[in-house]
Amino acid sequence: MGFFYFPVWTDKYKYINILKFEYLQRKLIYFVTDSSENKSMATISSGEFERIFKELYKPLCLFALRFTEKTEDAEDVVQQVFADVWDKNVNHVVIANIKSYLFQAVRNRSLTLIAQSTDMQQTTEFLADLEDTSEEEQMYQAERDARLWSAIDGLPAERKKIFLLSKRDGLKYQEIADELHLSVKTVENQMGKALKALRETAKRIYCFLFGVA
Amino acid sequence: MMNNEQENKFEKRMRFVAHRYKEGALDTNKAWEQFAARKGIRKSVFLLRYWLAAASVFLLLVGIGTFYIVDRNKPEWVAITTASGQVKEVFLPDSTLVSMAGGSTLRYDIKGYGKERRVVEMSGKAFFQVKRNETRPFSVHTALTEVTVLGTSFLVNERPAATEVNVVTGKVRFSAGQEEEKQVVLTAGMSAVYSKEEKDMTISKEENLNNLSWKTKQLRFDDTPLEQVIKDLNDYYQVKITNKAKSQNARLTATFNDLPLDEVLMVINQTLDTRLVAAPEK
Numbered sequence: 001m002g003f004f005y006f007p008v009w010t011d012k013y014k015y016i017n018i019l020k021f022e023y024l025q026r027k028l029i030y031f032v033t034d035s036s037e038n039k040s041m042a043t044i045s046s047g048e049f050e051r052i053f054k055e056l057y058k059p060l061c062l063f064a065l066r067f068t069e070k071t072e073d074a075e076d077v078v079q080q081v082f083a084d085v086w087d088k089n090v091n092h093v094v095i096a097n098i099k100s101y102l103f104q105a106v107r108n109r110s111l112t113l114i115a116q117s118t119d120m121q122q123t124t125e126f127l128a129d130l131e132d133t134s135e136e137e138q139m140y141q142a143e144r145d146a147r148l149w150s151a152i153d154g155l156p157a158e159r160k161k162i163f164l165l166s167k168r169d170g171l172k173y174q175e176i177a178d179e180l181h182l183s184v185k186t187v188e189n190q191m192g193k194a195l196k197a198l199r200e201t202a203k204r205i206y207c208f209l210f211g212v213a
Numbered sequence: 214m215m216n217n218e219q220e221n222k223f224e225k226r227m228r229f230v231a232h233r234y235k236e237g238a239l240d241t242n243k244a245w246e247q248f249a250a251r252k253g254i255r256k257s258v259f260l261l262r263y264w265l266a267a268a269s270v271f272l273l274l275v276g277i278g279t280f281y282i283v284d285r286n287k288p289e290w291v292a293i294t295t296a297s298g299q300v301k302e303v304f305l306p307d308s309t310l311v312s313m314a315g316g317s318t319l320r321y322d323i324k325g326y327g328k329e330r331r332v333v334e335m336s337g338k339a340f341f342q343v344k345r346n347e348t349r350p351f352s353v354h355t356a357l358t359e360v361t362v363l364g365t366s367f368l369v370n371e372r373p374a375a376t377e378v379n380v381v382t383g384k385v386r387f388s389a390g391q392e393e394e395k396q397v398v399l400t401a402g403m404s405a406v407y408s409k410e411e412k413d414m415t416i417s418k419e420e421n422l423n424n425l426s427w428k429t430k431q432l433r434f435d436d437t438p439l440e441q442v443i444k445d446l447n448d449y450y451q452v453k454i455t456n457k458a459k460s461q462n463a464r465l466t467a468t469f470n471d472l473p474l475d476e477v478l479m480v481i482n483q484t485l486d487t488r489l490v491a492a493p494e495k
Binding site for chain 1: 227229230234235239242245248252262382470
């Protein structure tokens with residue numbers, strides 16, 4: 001487990017710097033400056049940009065959440081990255097692989113953010129996990145996480161509450177039942193349905209990817 | 214059908230997401246609105262996409278509709294043809310009776326027939342007994358002419374050089390010519406011929422007794438000049454008859470009920486002292 005290699009904070013900085021160096025190397029490949037004189041128009045139309053934004057916003061946030069604990073921070077990072085890409089776009093800087101670039105930029109900004117933060121509770125656990133997965137695998141996982149997030153969003157209010165009390169806040173079924181004035185049976189039942197819905201979501205993604213019936 | 218590895222992975226991802234989950238966070242639409250407001254991206258482009266989508270759906274529907282209507286109104290032709298010497302009787306959908314002489318064709322659009330008008334196209338020779346219907350005029354089109362009626366019986370004889378119309382009962386309108394339209398109204402007993410070469414019409418009030426002999430199988434002559442007798446015989450037997458004797462002013466009164474040509478000629482030659490000889494028409 002990579003987890004064991006990164007408990008010391010100095011190591012964390014070293015690791016971040018290595019990641020940043022990789023990123024800078026990639027950066028050279030990403031940018032191709034458009035030589036055309038027409039500066040009034042963006043290279044990607046705003047409609048197309050909106051499509052990309054809407055498609056990748058959630059996955060990028062979930063990717064950022066691997067580094068940062070707070071959703072506010074993650075959303076800020078993603079907004080900043082998109083703003084940066086939009087400015088480049090307006091200035092006719094063509095980005096060769098925009099999806100890949102966005103993920104790299106989110107990673108870089110997130111790492112900067114946690115490096116600046118003095119909060120040592122930041123999760124190094126997930127940093128370690130990232131180390132041995134490929135770039136494609138990371139993007140794919142972020143997309144899958146985004147789907148799970150949406151699936152949780154889509155749960156009925158009561159079921160969602162029970163699910164979050166259990167999985168997020170770590171409450172036992174009995175404790176949830178007491179807090180919500182429900183029977184343990186009901187809690188179990190609702191949990192079962194919630195997990196089934198999420199599992200269906202995950203399964204659909206597997207089927208889509210590997211054609212497993 | 215998830216195996217253990219997948220189940221573990223799922224559990225891990227679910228825990229990760231649940232841990233980070235916050236009610237109302239990561240709202241893509243809200244984030245985009247924020248972003249667009251900050252970067253001054255107008256919504257019009259976004260709306261335009263929807264307009265384009267709506268417009269294409271609309272166009273598609275119009276296209277399908279048009280195709281459907283065009284397809285429904287596409288004529289479906291029914292054609293009837295007779296071999297040389299064959300006589301055929303055909304009932305049209307409105308029970309109009311058409312008697313077709315040999316070597317004729319008749320066609321009509323079964324979908325459009327009787328909708329607003331009753332239209333048939335023909336070539337050759339045909340006798341029409343039209344069912345009366347004043348709201349839906351009946352018309353016969355030939356290559357050059359058009360005959361329109363409400364309900365009568367009449368004969369149309371279309372030959373390469375001319376088209377002839379003979380009215381037996383009722384009233385018909387006979388029109389012809391493309392650039393310079395000629396039009397006449399014919400009543401019972403009248404006939405008109407439109408000549409292709411002269412581009413003109415000639416009307417005659419004389420009734421030809423043998424116009425329908427191809428149908429009735431009867432040749433009638435009532436004080437008929439020999440010239441006309443030869444013409445009618447040529448028409449009926451599809452031959453070319455020449456008179457080898459000089460007896461120009463002879464007139465014939467007789468009735469033949471589908472007799473062989475030899476016998477007819479023999480009777481005429483004996484009666485009028487002529488020498489009519491037949492040669493088959495080429």
